[in-house]
Amino acid sequence: MKRVLSYSEAIREATEQEMSRDPSVIVMGMGVDDPKAILGTTKGLAGRFGHERVFDTPLSEDGMTGLAIGAAMSGLRPIHVHIRMDFVLLALNQLINMASKLCYMYAGKISVPVVIRCIIGKSWGQGPQHSQSFYPLFMNIPGLKIAAPSTPYDAKGCLISAIRDNNPVIFVEHRLLYYQKGYCPRGPFTMDFGKARILSRGRDITLVGISHMAVECLRAKRYLQEKGIEAEVIDPVTLSPLDMERIEKSVIKTRKLIVVDNAWIPCGAGAEIISRIMENNSGGDFIFKRMGFAFTPCPTTPALEGSFYPNAKMIAAQAYKMLYPKAGQWKPKANLKIEEVEFNGPF
Amino acid sequence: MFRDVFVRYRHKEKLKNKNYKLLERFYASLYLIRRTEEEIIRVYPTDKIKSPVHLSIGQEAVSAGVCAALNGRDVVFGTYRGHAMYLARGGSLKMMIAELYGKAAGCAGGRGGSMHLIDIGNMVMGTSAIVGTTIPISAGYAYGLKYRGSDSAVVSFFGDGAVDEGAFHEAMNFAALKKLPMLFVCENNLYAIHSHHLSRHHSDNICERAAVYGMPAQRIGDDIFSIYNTAKRLLKGVRSGRGPAFIECITCRWKEHVGPGDDFYLGYREKKEVRQAMKRDQLLEVRRLLGASAAGKIEKKIDGEIREAFEFAERSPFPAQEELYANVFKE
Ligand SMILES: Cc1ncc(C[n+]2csc(CCOP(=O)(O)OP(=O)(O)O)c2C)c(N)n1
Ligand SMILES: [Mg+2]
Numbered sequence: 001m002k003r004v005l006s007y008s009e010a011i012r013e014a015t016e017q018e019m020s021r022d023p024s025v026i027v028m029g030m031g032v033d034d035p036k037a038i039l040g041t042t043k044g045l046a047g048r049f050g051h052e053r054v055f056d057t058p059l060s061e062d063g064m065t066g067l068a069i070g071a072a073m074s075g076l077r078p079i080h081v082h083i084r085m086d087f088v089l090l091a092l093n094q095l096i097n098m099a100s101k102l103c104y105m106y107a108g109k110i111s112v113p114v115v116i117r118c119i120i121g122k123s124w125g126q127g128p129q130h131s132q133s134f135y136p137l138f139m140n141i142p143g144l145k146i147a148a149p150s151t152p153y154d155a156k157g158c159l160i161s162a163i164r165d166n167n168p169v170i171f172v173e174h175r176l177l178y179y180q181k182g183y184c185p186r187g188p189f190t191m192d193f194g195k196a197r198i199l200s201r202g203r204d205i206t207l208v209g210i211s212h213m214a215v216e217c218l219r220a221k222r223y224l225q226e227k228g229i230e231a232e233v234i235d236p237v238t239l240s241p242l243d244m245e246r247i248e249k250s251v252i253k254t255r256k257l258i259v260v261d262n263a264w265i266p267c268g269a270g271a272e273i274i275s276r277i278m279e280n281n282s283g284g285d286f287i288f289k290r291m292g293f294a295f296t297p298c299p300t301t302p303a304l305e306g307s308f309y310p311n312a313k314m315i316a317a318q319a320y321k322m323l324y325p326k327a328g329q330w331k332p333k334a335n336l337k338i339e340e341v342e343f344n345g346p347f
Numbered sequence: 348m349f350r351d352v353f354v355r356y357r358h359k360e361k362l363k364n365k366n367y368k369l370l371e372r373f374y375a376s377l378y379l380i381r382r383t384e385e386e387i388i389r390v391y392p393t394d395k396i397k398s399p400v401h402l403s404i405g406q407e408a409v410s411a412g413v414c415a416a417l418n419g420r421d422v423v424f425g426t427y428r429g430h431a432m433y434l435a436r437g438g439s440l441k442m443m444i445a446e447l448y449g450k451a452a453g454c455a456g457g458r459g460g461s462m463h464l465i466d467i468g469n470m471v472m473g474t475s476a477i478v479g480t481t482i483p484i485s486a487g488y489a490y491g492l493k494y495r496g497s498d499s500a501v502v503s504f505f506g507d508g509a510v511d512e513g514a515f516h517e518a519m520n521f522a523a524l525k526k527l528p529m530l531f532v533c534e535n536n537l538y539a540i541h542s543h544h545l546s547r548h549h550s551d552n553i554c555e556r557a558a559v560y561g562m563p564a565q566r567i568g569d570d571i572f573s574i575y576n577t578a579k580r581l582l583k584g585v586r587s588g589r590g591p592a593f594i595e596c597i598t599c600r601w602k603e604h605v606g607p608g609d610d611f612y613l614g615y616r617e618k619k620e621v622r623q624a625m626k627r628d629q630l631l632e633v634r635r636l637l638g639a640s641a642a643g644k645i646e647k648k649i650d651g652e653i654r655e656a657f658e659f660a661e662r663s664p665f666p667a668q669e670e671l672y673a674n675v676f677k678e
Contacts, residue, residue, distance in 0.1 A: 034541040035613040058511035058547040059478050059539055086477065090512075125398035125449070125460045129476040296675050301449030301457030302397045303665030 005184035007177045010152035011041045011117075014159040015079065017188045019049050022077065025163055027054045028068065029081030029117075038081055039119070039178055061090035065116075069099050069168075072114045077163055085118035085172065086132050099168040100143030111166040115159070120211070120262070121175045122309065127300035133211065136261070136268040138170050139240050145193055146240040148172035148262075150214035152182045154237050157191035164190065174212035174262065181342050194241035198250070202230035205256040205319050208247060209235060210269050213260040218341045219312030223332040224319055231319060239269055244276050251277055251286060256322050260310055261292035268292055287322050291315060312339065369415065370637050373571050375645050376411035377630045380404075380431045382646075382653055383440065387430075387447065388607040390657070396447045398460030403431035405601035405621070408629040409534050410435035412574030413502060413594070416582055420499040422470045422488060424481040427462035428534075428600075429474035432504050438466035444656040450663040456674075457666050478539075479505065479512035482531070486518040489527035489591075500585050501529040508539025510553050516560075519591075523561035526590035530582055531557065533593070536600040541615040557593035564593035571629045599624030 005013065019025045032038055033046035033056050046054040057064045061082070068078040082088050088095075095116065102110045120133040138144050145167055147158040155173070162169035199214060200221055209217035214235040221231040232250050236242055251257045257277070259270035270290030277286065291310045298308055313332050320330045384402050391400070403410070406428075414423070414435035425432040433443060439454065446453030447461050455463050462476040472488065475481045485503035492499050509515050510533060522529055533553060537544050545551060557564035563581060567573045574596060581592035601621055603610035611618045634642045 030542065031540060035615055036541070056542050056546060059508045060511045060513065062513055090477075127398070127460050127462060127476065128458070129462070130399075294671055296672055297458075299458040299666075299671060300398055300455075300460030300463070301453075301666060303449055303457065304668070304671045307668060307671055 002183045003186055004181050005152045005156075007152045007155050007173070007180045008039055008041050010156040010184050011159055011173065012043060012045075013184075014156040014163075014188070015042065016045060016048070018160055018163045019045065019053065021188065022163075024075060025053075025077045025079065026071070027079045027081065028057055028064065029083075030057055030059060031083060032056060032081050038083060039175070042081065061087050062094060065091035065094035066098065068114045069094060069102070069112055072112045073102075073110055077113045077115075079115045079117060079163065081117040083119055084130055085120045085134055086129055088116065088118050088134065091116075095144070095168065096141055100141050103167065104143060112168050113166045115162045115169050115171050117171045117173065119173050119175055122212070123305060125300045125302070125305075126298065128297035131298040133172060133174075133263045135170065135172050135210070135239055136263050139269065139272060140267070143167070144240060145169045145238065146172065147193065147238045148211040149237050150174075150177055150180070150209070150211055150235045151197075152180065152184045154191060154197060154235070156184050157189050158193075158237065160188055161190040161193060165193075172211055176212050177215070180215065191237070193238045194243050195238070196234050196236045196243035196246040198246065199233040199235050200231070202232040202254070204229045204231060204254055205258065205323060206232045206234060206247070206250040206254045207315065207319065208257065208259045208273060209233065210239070210260065211262040213262045213310065215341060216310065216312045216315060217260055219339055220315035220319065222338040222341070223312060223316035223335070226332065227320060227330065229319065229323060236269070236273075242273070242276075244273070244280075247273060248277055248280060252281070252284075255285065256287050256319075258289045258291060258315060258318055258322070260315055261290065263292055264295055265290050265292040266295065289318055289322060291318060367637070367641075369575075370633060371641065371645060372415055373411055373575070374630075374633045374637050374642055375649065376415065376435050377407050377571070377633060378646060379440070379649050379652075380407040380411065380434050381630055382649060383434060383444075383656075384430060386653055386657060391607040395661070396461070397449060398447055398462070399605050400447070400461045400607065401428040401605050402600075402602045402607065403428055405624055406534055406536060406569070406598045407431050407435075408569045408571040408574055409532065409596045409598055410504065411629075412571040413504075413530070413532055413578045415575050416578035417502065418499065420470065420497070421502065422472045422499065423502045423504065424472050424485040424488070425474045425504040426478070426481065426506060426509070427474060427476045428506065429464050429504075430461070433464040433466065433471050433474070436471050437469040438464060438471045439469065440652055440656045441659045442466065444660040445663050448660040448663070449665060450660055451666040451670070452659070452663045456670065479509040479514045481505070482509060483514050483518040483521075485529060486522045486527055489522065489529040490525065493525070493528055498586060499528070500582055502532055503529060504532045504534060506539065507533060507535040507537065507544045507553065508542075508547075509533075510556075511539070511547055519557060519560040519562075519593075522591040526588065528585050528588075529591045530578065530585055531591060531593045533595045534598055535595050536598050538600065538604070538616065540604045541613065554593065554595045557595070562591045562593055564595070566595040566597065569596055569598040569624075569627060569629065571633065601625065
C-alpha cells in the first residue's frame with residue numbers, strides 16, 4: 001500500500017526532517033509554537049527542537065522579515081510562516097527591496113536562503129482582507145522563487161527544495177488543500193523547481209490550475225467526462241520559474257487552454273502563461289481563456305462569495321463552450337461524488 | 348502582576364455626584380453589548396452568521412466608558428474585535444446584525460461581515476481585519492479635523508498586539524509631533540491570539556513607551572468609572588490643542604480569540620485568569636449600583652431591540668448578484 005498523507009502533514013514532515021538534518025533551519029512566525037500550531041503544520045516542532053529554533057514573533061511582519069533576512073545572511077535558514085498571505089503585504093519592502101536583490105546587488109557575495117510560507121484562505125466569510133493570494137505580484141519580481149503546490153507529494157518535495165535553496169522562496173499554501181490526501185514517501189526528497197505536473201492526461205483541452213484551482217480543474221475534468229470530453233489538467237507547481245515547456249506541449253496537442261488563477265486575472269499567471277505561448281508560437285491557432293477571481297475585493301456575504309470564485313462547474317462550462325461554440329450553453333449539475341477528488345499519482 | 352490597576356473605587360466616590368443618568372447610560376451600553384454578543388453565540392451554530400466573530404465579552408467597559416466620554420462629532424476607529432466599540436458609539440444594531448448575516452441591509456451591504464463595521468452617521472468610521480492598520484488612519488483623520496478647525500477628536504481603539512507593529516509607533520510619533528486631536532486606546536487583554544503580551548514585549552511598559560513619544564499616558568483597569576473619568580480628563584487636554592493622549596486599559600477577553608466558544612482546552616492561559624476577571628464584571632457592578640428596578644427597565648427595552656434586530660436580519664434579503672461589482676470605485 002502506498003503511504004498516504006494529508007497536505008498539512010506533508011508540510012510538517014518536510015519541516016521536521018529538514019530541521020533534524022540541518023541545525024541551521026529555524027522556524028519563526030506568529031503562532032508557530034502555539035496550541036494551534038499553524039493548523040498543525042508546526043505541531044511538536046518547538047517541543048522537539050526547542051524555542052531557539054522555533055519561536056513566536058511579535059506582530060511585526062516588516063521587521064521580522066528583515067530579521068529573517070539578516071539571520072539568513074549570517075548562515076541560518078529561516079522559515080518565516082504567515083497564517084494569511086494578506087499579512088505578507090506588510091513585509092513587501094524587505095522582501096522586494098532587500099531579499100530579492102541582495103544576491104544580485106552584491107554580485108553574488110550574499111545569499112538569502114529564506115522560505116516565506118504564506119497560507120491563503122477562502123470562503124466562509126473570510127472577506128476582503130483575509131482571502132487574497134498575491135503570487136502574481138511576486139511573479140513580477142526577479143530574484144524570488146515561488147512555489148504553490150497542490151498535492152501532498154509536491155508540498156513535501158517543494159518545501160524541502162525551498163529550504164535547501166540558497167534564495168528567497170515564496171511558498172504558497174491554500175488552506176483548502178490542507179485536508180487533501182495523497183501519496184507521500186516517508187523519507188526526504190527534493191523536487192526541481194520549474195517542473196509542472198500533469199495531474200491528468202487528456203486530448204481535448206488543457207486546464208492549468210494554480211494552487212487550489214488545480215483541484216477545481218480535476219473536478220471540472222470529471223464533469224466534462226459526462227460530455228465525453230477529456231481534459232488534460234496541469235499544475236505548474238512552481239510559478240517562478242515556470243515550466244512552459246510542458247504546458248506548451250499540452251496546448252500544441254489540444255489547441256485549447258484555460259488557465260484558472262487562484263487570484264485576480266489582470267497581470268496574473270494566466271496572462272503570463274498565455275503570452276509566453278503566443279510569443280513562442282506566432283501564427284498558432286489556439287483558443288485561450290483566463291479565469292480567476294471576479295475583479296472586486298472579496299465580499300464576505302455567502303450570497304456574493306459564490307460568484308467571486310471560479311469553481312469546477314464554471315470551468316467545465318467554459319471548457320464546453322470553447323469546444324462546442326455553437327452548441328449553446330451547458331452547465332453541469334452539482335455532483336458531490338465528482339467534487340471529492342484526491343490525486344494519487346502518477347508521480 | 349497587573350493587580351495595581353484594579354484598585355477598587357469606593358462606591359461613595361463613584362456616585363459622588365449621584366449621576367444616575369450616567370449610570371443608566373453605562374448600563375445600557377454594557378448590557379446592549381453583552382446581550383447582543385450572547386445572542387450571536389446562540390445563533391452561531393446555525394451557520395446563519397457566516398463571518399468569523401471576535402467577541403468583546405469581558406471587554407465591554409473599555410468601549411462603553413470611553414464612548415460615554417465623547418462629544419457628538421467625535422469619531423472612532425477600531426479593529427475586527429469591534430462589536431463593543433460600534434455599539435457603544437451608537438452604531439445601528441439592526442444594520443450590524445444584518446451585516447453579520449450577510450444581508451443587503453447590513454452596514455456594509457453584507458460585504459464586510461463582523462470584522463468590518465461602519466456607521467458614519469453615528470461616527471463609527473470602520474474596523475479593519477489587519478492589525479494596526481486603523482491606527483495611522485485615525486491619526487490622518489485627526490489631522491484632517493485639525494486642519495479644518497474642527498473641535499472634534501478621534502479615538503483609535505486597538506489591542507496589545509497592535510503595539511508590536513511599526514505603524515503604531517509611526518502614528519504615535521506623528522500624532523505627538525503635530526499635536527493631533529486624538530486619543531489612543533490600547534485594550535490590553537494580555538493576549539494576541541494565544542501569545543502573551545510579555546512573550547512579545549521586553550517588559551510591561553506599553554504606557555511608558557507611549558509617554559516618551561510626548562503625550563500624557565495612563566494605565567488603568569477595566570473599571571468603567573476609571574475608564575470614563577480618565578477618558579474625559581485626557582480628552583479635555585486633547586480638545587484644548589495640547590495634542591494626543593494615550594490610555595492603556597488592562598482587560599480580559601472571556602471567550603476564545605475568534606469564535607463563540609471558550610478556549611480553556613487550549614491551555615495557553617489559566618481558567619483562573621478569566622474567573623478573576625469575571626469577578627470584576629462591570630455589567631453586574633453597575634447593575635448593583637443602579638438597582639434592580641432601574642436596570643430591569645433598561646434590560647426590557649434592549650431585549651426588545653435585540654430581538655427586533657435579529658428578526659430584521661433573518662427576514663432581510665441577501666444582496667442581488669449585480670451587487671458583486673458595485674462600489675469597486677466611488678461614482
Ligand atoms: C498585520 C496582521 N498580522 C497578523 C494578523 C493575525 N491576527 C489577527 S488578530 C491577531 C491578534 C491581535 O491581538 P491584539 O492586537 O492584542 O487584539 P485582540 O485580538 O486581543 O483584541 C493577530 C496576530 C493580522 N490580522 N494582521
Ligand atoms: Mg490582545
